[in-house]
Amino acid sequence: MADAPWSAEADGVTLWLRLTPKGGRDAVEGVETMADGKTVLKARVRAAPEDGKANAALIELIAKTVSAPKRAVAIRSGETSRVKKLFIAGDPAPYIDALARLAQRNG
Template identity: 40%
Template sequence: MSWLSHCADGSVVIALHIQPGAKRTELIGLHGEALKIRLAAPPVDGKANAALLAFLAKELGVAKRAVTLESGEASRQKRVRVSGASPERLAALLTGNRTD
């Protein structure tokens, strides 16, 4: 999966394409070599970035502190590092199959 990179420390880095200011926050699917996520939060004062990290933490079943923005703070193209997410939850993120 080109949108997902595994790191030596066990964490993963996810390549994302973000669409802020949408009607609702949702995962859309692949957009080129990145996952596309629509965010209801506006792209001002870091609100969209905070909403993105909270959304990913919830979807992957990890603490908010386990999700950090690696790059793309002011861009639609972002890279997010996630620690402690199971491979099954990561696969479910793309397929839309929740494992709650």
Template identity: 45%
Template sequence: MTVWSRSGADLLLAVRLTPGSARQDIGGVWRDDRDALWLTARVRAAPEKGRANAALIAQLAQALDWPKSAIMLESGDGNRLKRLRIIGGGGAQDRLVACIEQWMEQI
């Protein structure tokens, strides 16, 4: 099992976000009650008016060296569990997946 999947030329990423955290980072996995894996991420931004979602997208864009405009929130706007689409990520799949897999190994 993994936190990412491919959708055409894009990558889909499952993330469990903790907003309002004391620190901002990406790493580790969380397993839900259906045994699905979610990459864990923490942002300092509060979960109001989309600030935490915007902070997550900015953090992913910087960490993956990918344009912010090419990372979209697919679902989970008001939820901790989010699905993000990395547009065109399939073209750089090896590099992006290596980074995501490294985050998954963190505890």
């Protein structure tokens, strides 16, 4: 996928994402190009952005979406921002495949 919001690394996948906390449901909603031209994956979670609850819900959602263990998903930057950089540790191929299928279905 051109301009995908993820990139394969030697030991996993880096993923850029825009999170909507208190979004009514837990879901990944496809790919979006933001006003600054950056491409991100859109996600929403039911949890409120307090005490790390929304970030924990996001980690669980992404892990489930790409079939990774929760311990493999980490927020690398943007802990308190809506736009976050995540890292999914492990073999990048299955994660990239899952994200590409998701983008085709929702994008």
